[in-house]
Amino acid sequence: MPEEAAKILTYEIERNGDTAVVKCHGRLVAGTTEEMYQEVKHLLPQLKALVVDLADLTYVDSMGLGALVRLYAAARQTGCDFQLLHLGKQLRNLLKMTNLLSVFGQTEDHGINIA
Known part of the structure; x- marks a missing residue:
């Protein structure tokens, strides 16, 4: 059972005016990303910053990375600023391997923190 629990993604969305903070917990992996993506995407037209x-x-796979890229693209389409906070070593390495670090690197000047 502990292994099953480790696979679960949970998240909270905190709104503060036209900014939303999505706090992710657990594993951002295949089968866990679509609900979060859809819920956050629905909010983007109302936001200036995500x-x-x-x-x-604790872990991100290719589907989790895809969800982050999709959120980034959707935010950019709506004119919403996108920031990643507390980027862990595993995700940073994944971004490097996929040459996406430069895409998300634009957020470094705006608050990306690398653990």
Whole structure:
């Protein structure tokens, strides 16, 4: 059972005016991303800034990375600023391997924190 629990993604969305902070916990992996993506995407037209806090994320696979890229693209389409916070070593390495670090690197000047 502990292994099953480790696979679960949970998240909270905190709104503060026209900014939303999505705090992710657990594993951002295949089968766990679509609900979060859809819920956050629905909010984007109402936001000026979206912050994704990854401090409590333990693992990200290619589907999880895809969800982050999709959120980034959707935010950019609506004119919403996108920030990643507390980027862990595993995700940073994944971004390097996929040459996406430069895409998300634009957020470094605006608050990306690397654990």
